[in-house]
Amino acid sequence: MSADAVRVLLFATLRQMAGASVVELTISGDRTVGGCWDELCAQMPQLSSQRQVVRPAVNRTYVGWDTPVCDGDELAFIPPVSGGYRE
């Protein structure tokens, strides 16, 4: 089965927890936003707790978790934006 390359952008709290702002994922199984999240968390288990608070976006538009992801897509997981946070 062929594998797709997806670029994942991480911001703010998620970027700090991951220690990276960009992660390149190779997905060959579940080609949805949720599948990409699971793959991301397999590499970075420290992000797992954030599933309930982040909102996914594909190619700069908010989408649902079951949205299909294609080779070359730009995926982002958006941490809560309202009010922000401070350390």
Added chain:
Amino acid sequence: MTQPIRVGPEPIDLNLMQSGLDLSGVGGIATFVGVVRDPDQGQEVTHLNYEAYREMAESELSAIAEEAARREGVRQVLAHHRVGRVERGVASVAVVVTAAHRHQALDACAYVIDELKRRAPIWKVGE
């Protein structure tokens, strides 16, 4: 004339934002300016750092501006948000709306800043 929508490090320039407005048929200009609050919840704030998913923030802000511009009487919508370090008391965001009547301008301006806070991928971040 300035860009109607901008997310970037440049200081907010309200005079520049208002200078290029087309006031034909306009009865009111509503402006909202958000500043870095000090103190905040009893704590001293010297500055804030804003981080943005800039391309998406601009596209989301453009969509919000288009929604506001479809409201009755609304003519123009401008929104600028800063990224990077902003000192206390300094503007981090500004919204300017022109409309035929004052309540149309005020309501649309409130809509834009409320939706921006809810939808634009912009965060206050620690050092």
